Amino acid sequence: MGGLNHRATYGAVWHVELPFAIVVFALIAGTLGVALVRSRLRRGRSPSHKASYPAAEILYVCVVAAAAFSLIGLSVTANASSDPKPAVRVHATAYQWCWRFDYLGTDVSVSGTCIGGDLPTLELPTGESIHVSLTSADVVHSMWVPYLRFKMQAIPHITNTFNLKLTSVGTFPARCAEFCGLYHYAMHFRVKAVPPAQFNSWLHAQERRP
Amino acid sequence: MTVVAPPEEGYPPAAARPGGLVGALTSLDHKKIGLLTIGTALGLFFVFGALALLMRLQLAQPDQHVVTATTYDQLFTMHGSGMIYLVVTPIAIGYGVYLVPLQVGAPAIAAPRTTLFGFWLYAAGAAAMLLGFLTGGGAGTDGWYAYPPLSDATFTPGPGESLWVVGTFLAVLGMMLLGATVLWTALRLRAPGMTPLRMPLFTWSMVVTCLMTVSAFPALLGAMVLLGIGRNNPSIFSTGTWVVGYQNLFWFYGHPVVYVMFFPFVGAVGETLATFSGRPYAGYKPTVLSLLAFAALSMSVWGHHMFITGRVSNDYYSVTSITLAIPAGIEYFGFLTTILTGRIVYRTAMLFALAFIPQFLIGGLSGVMVGTPVLDYNFNGSYFIVAHFHYTLFAGSVFGLFAGLYLWWPKATGYLLDERLGKWHFWLMVIGTNVTFLPMFGLGLEGMPRRVSTYSTVSGFGTLSLISTCGAFVIALAMAVFVVNVVVSIKRRIPAGPDPWRGQTLEWVTASPPPRYNFSALPPIHSFTPLLDLHDAEPAGRTGPAETRDGQLAEGTR
Numbered sequence A: 001m002g003g004l005n006h007r008a009t010y011g012a013v014w015h016v017e018l019p020f021a022i023v024v025f026a027l028i029a030g031t032l033g034v035a036l037v038r039s040r041l042r043r044g045r046s047p048s049h050k051a052s053y054p055a056a057e058i059l060y061v062c063v064v065a066a067a068a069f070s071l072i073g074l075s076v077t078a079n080a081s082s083d084p085k086p087a088v089r090v091h092a093t094a095y096q097w098c099w100r101f102d103y104l105g106t107d108v109s110v111s112g113t114c115i116g117g118d119l120p121t122l123e124l125p126t127g128e129s130i131h132v133s134l135t136s137a138d139v140v141h142s143m144w145v146p147y148l149r150f151k152m153q154a155i156p157h158i159t160n161t162f163n164l165k166l167t168s169v170g171t172f173p174a175r176c177a178e179f180c181g182l183y184h185y186a187m188h189f190r191v192k193a194v195p196p197a198q199f200n201s202w203l204h205a206q207e208r209r210p
Numbered sequence B: 001m002t003v004v005a006p007p008e009e010g011y012p013p014a015a016a017r018p019g020g021l022v023g024a025l026t027s028l029d030h031k032k033i034g035l036l037t038i039g040t041a042l043g044l045f046f047v048f049g050a051l052a053l054l055m056r057l058q059l060a061q062p063d064q065h066v067v068t069a070t071t072y073d074q075l076f077t078m079h080g081s082g083m084i085y086l087v088v089t090p091i092a093i094g095y096g097v098y099l100v101p102l103q104v105g106a107p108a109i110a111a112p113r114t115t116l117f118g119f120w121l122y123a124a125g126a127a128a129m130l131l132g133f134l135t136g137g138g139a140g141t142d143g144w145y146a147y148p149p150l151s152d153a154t155f156t157p158g159p160g161e162s163l164w165v166v167g168t169f170l171a172v173l174g175m176m177l178l179g180a181t182v183l184w185t186a187l188r189l190r191a192p193g194m195t196p197l198r199m200p201l202f203t204w205s206m207v208v209t210c211l212m213t214v215s216a217f218p219a220l221l222g223a224m225v226l227l228g229i230g231r232n233n234p235s236i237f238s239t240g241t242w243v244v245g246y247q248n249l250f251w252f253y254g255h256p257v258v259y260v261m262f263f264p265f266v267g268a269v270g271e272t273l274a275t276f277s278g279r280p281y282a283g284y285k286p287t288v289l290s291l292l293a294f295a296a297l298s299m300s301v302w303g304h305h306m307f308i309t310g311r312v313s314n315d316y317y318s319v320t321s322i323t324l325a326i327p328a329g330i331e332y333f334g335f336l337t338t339i340l341t342g343r344i345v346y347r348t349a350m351l352f353a354l355a356f357i358p359q360f361l362i363g364g365l366s367g368v369m370v371g372t373p374v375l376d377y378n379f380n381g382s383y384f385i386v387a388h389f390h391y392t393l394f395a396g397s398v399f400g401l402f403a404g405l406y407l408w409w410p411k412a413t414g415y416l417l418d419e420r421l422g423k424w425h426f427w428l429m430v431i432g433t434n435v436t437f438l439p440m441f442g443l444g445l446e447g448m449p450r451r452v453s454t455y456s457t458v459s460g461f462g463t464l465s466l467i468s469t470c471g472a473f474v475i476a477l478a479m480a481v482f483v484v485n486v487v488v489s490i491k492r493r494i495p496a497g498p499d500p501w502r503g504q505t506l507e508w509v510t511a512s513p514p515p516r517y518n519f520s521a522l523p524p525i526h527s528f529t530p531l532l533d534l535h536d537a538e539p540a541g542r543t544g545p546a547e548t549r550d551g552q553l554a555e556g557t558r
Helices: A006-041 A054-078 A196-208 B020-026 B030-059 B069-103 B112-134 B159-188 B201-232 B241-260 B263-277 B284-298 B314-323 B325-340 B348-370 B373-379 B383-413 B419-445 B462-492 B530-537
Strands: A088-095 A098-103 A109-111 A121-125 A129-136 A141-145 A150-154 A160-165 A170-176 A188-194
Touching: A006 A054, A006 A150, A006 B325, A006 B348, A006 B373, A054 B314, A054 B325, A054 B373, A088 A121, A088 A141, A088 A150, A109 A121, A121 A196, A129 A150, A150 A160, A150 B373, A188 A196, B020 B030, B030 B069, B030 B112, B030 B462, B069 B112, B069 B159, B069 B201, B069 B241, B069 B263, B069 B383, B112 B159, B159 B201, B201 B241, B201 B263, B201 B284, B241 B263, B241 B284, B241 B383, B263 B284, B263 B325, B263 B348, B263 B383, B284 B325, B314 B325, B314 B373, B325 B348, B348 B373, B348 B383, B348 B419, B373 B383, B383 B419, B383 B462, B419 B462
Parallel strands: A088 A129, A121 A188
Antiparallel strands: A088 A098, A098 A109, A129 A160, A141 A150, A141 A170, A170 A188
C-alpha cells in the first residue's frame, strides 16, 4: 500500500502544493485588493451592469481546470505503490490504550503500558524495506509516525498492510491519531531507526531472552 | 411600481391564531419557523462556543488539567456535534426557510406543517443531545462521527452516548424535512414570471443545498440506526464489515453536509457583494451551473475522509475531490468580477462578505492538500485537519452567516443594527479567527493529533497552542460585541424601512418585517434582480446603496 519512502513522497508533493497554494492565494488576495482600490478611484461613477464576461470566464475556467488536472496528475502519480521483498515484517496491534509489535519470524514482541510514560519502542533497521501489518484488538485506532508523514487506521477484524523505509538513524515520536477513548492522548510509541547490523544484534539479543 | 394581483384571496385571516409563546411556537408562518430555527441555533452557538473556550483553556499549556479527560471528551464531542448538527446546518437551512418564499415571491412556504414539524424534531434532538450532560456519565464522548465499535455499548456504555445518537437522528431528520419544504417552495411556488433562471442567487444556493440535504442526510439516519442497534447488540460490529461500513455511510452524509453548511452562505455572500457593489451579481449563470456541478460532485467524494482506512480507492477519490476546485474556481470568478466592476459601499455585511473571500480560500486550498492521499496520510486526524475545516466552516461559513445576518436583520426585525458596533464585531472576528486557527496548521505539521485532552512539554506544542487560545478569547469578545449590537438594535428601534440597502430581490419590496402572507404587490419579474430593474427604470440618478452616515439611513429609499 503506497510507496516505500513516505517522507520523500510526501515532501515531493508538499513542495509543489504549498507554493501552488501560496501563489493562488496571493493572486486572489491581490485581485481583491485591486477591486477595493479601483472601487475607491471610481467613486462617483456608475457600477457596471454587464451580466457576465464570457470570454474572460472561459479562459479563467480553462486555467483553473488545467491547474486542477495537474494537481490530480501529481496526486495520482504519488499514489503509485511499490511492493519490494521486505527484510523485516512487523505485525502491529493497537489496543486501548497502547501498542504491541510482533517481529514476524521471531518470537520477539515489544509492548508497554503507554499511560505513565512506559512507551513501546518499535526498533527498525535503516535502508531496508519493512512490511507492517496493522490491526486492532478493540476499537479503531490510527498509527501515526509524524516523521514518516504517514498513518494508517488500525481496524478491528481487519488487517491493513503497508511498506516503509527509514533512511536515517534516530528516534521518532509516534502517536495514535484516531480518537479511541479515555487515554487516547497518552497512546504514544517510538520508532527507533538503527543501522541494520545493530538491529540484527538487538533482535538476536531479544530472542535469546527467556 | 407595476402591481400584479396580490395573492390575498384564499388565505385564512392571520388573527385566527393564538398569540404569545404558544403562537410563536406553533405558527405556520415560514418567517416565524425560520426565525425560531435560526434563533435556537444562534443561542446554541454561544453554548457550544463556550465549550470550545474551555477546551482552549485546557490546551493553553502543556500538562494542564482544567477539566478531566472524560470532561474534555464530552467538550469536543458536544462542540463538534453541536456546531454541525444543531448550529450551522440549522442556520443554513433556517435562512432558506425564512428567505426562499420571500425571494421567489411566494405568500407562504410549501407544506408549512411539515416545516414546523421539522423545527420541532430539531428542537427535540437538541434537547436530547444536551440532556446527556445531566446523566451520570455525562454527554456523548465519541466525537461528532462516533466511529464504532468505540461508540457501541461495550466501549461507551451509559445513556449519554445513547442520547447523542437519538438527538443526532432527530435533528438531522428535522433538517431533512426543512430542506425538503424549502426545495419544494423554490421549485413549485415561484411567482408568475420567475423562471428558474430568474431565481435569486441565494435561492439557487438553497436549491442545491436542499438537493444535497434530501440525498445525503438519509445516509446519516441509516448510520444512526446502525449505532442504535450497536448500542443494544454490539455483536453487529464483531466483523469488520459494519465497522468500515459505518464510516462509508457516515461520510456519504459527512461530506455533502459540509456543503450544506457552506452553500447558503455562498449565496448570502454573493447577494451581499452584489448589493453593496451596486450591480447585479456577475456571472450568474455560470455560478448556478457551478453550484449544481459542485453538489453533484459532492456526492462522490466521501472516500477522501477514508484514505487512511486503506479500504477505498485513493485514485478515484483524489480525482473527484480535486475536481471540486473547478466549480469552486467559478464561484470565485463571480465574487471577484462583481466587486471589480462594482462600486463598493463598506457596510458591516459587506466587510464580512469581503473577508469570506480570502479566508475561505485558505480552507479551500488546504482542502486540495487533504484531497491528495499522500498528504492526507500525514494530515488526517491531526490539527492540520482541525485548522482546515475551521477555515472552511468558521472563517468561511460563519463569516457568510454574519454577512447574511447583517444584510437581512433589518428585513426580519424592521430595525437597523449599529454600524460602528458591527465594524468592531467584524475586526475582532477577523483577528480572533486567524490567530486561533492559523497556528493549528503548524500544530498539525508538528505532529499534534486532534481530540487529545492534554500534551506533554517535550512535544513542543505549547507555544502555538497558547497563541491559538488567545485568539479564541478574541472571538469570544467579538461575539460579546455582537450581542451588545443586537441589544442596542432592539432597544433603539431605528426603523429600517422596506429596503435600507437598495436591495435587488423581492424580499426588499415588502415591509420590514414582512406581513403574514409576505406581499401585497409584486413588481414584474424579468431577471434575477427584479428590484434593481425597477430602480434602473427610475428617472432619478441613484446608482448605489444609500450612502448616508452610519445608522442614519432614512426610512425607505425608493
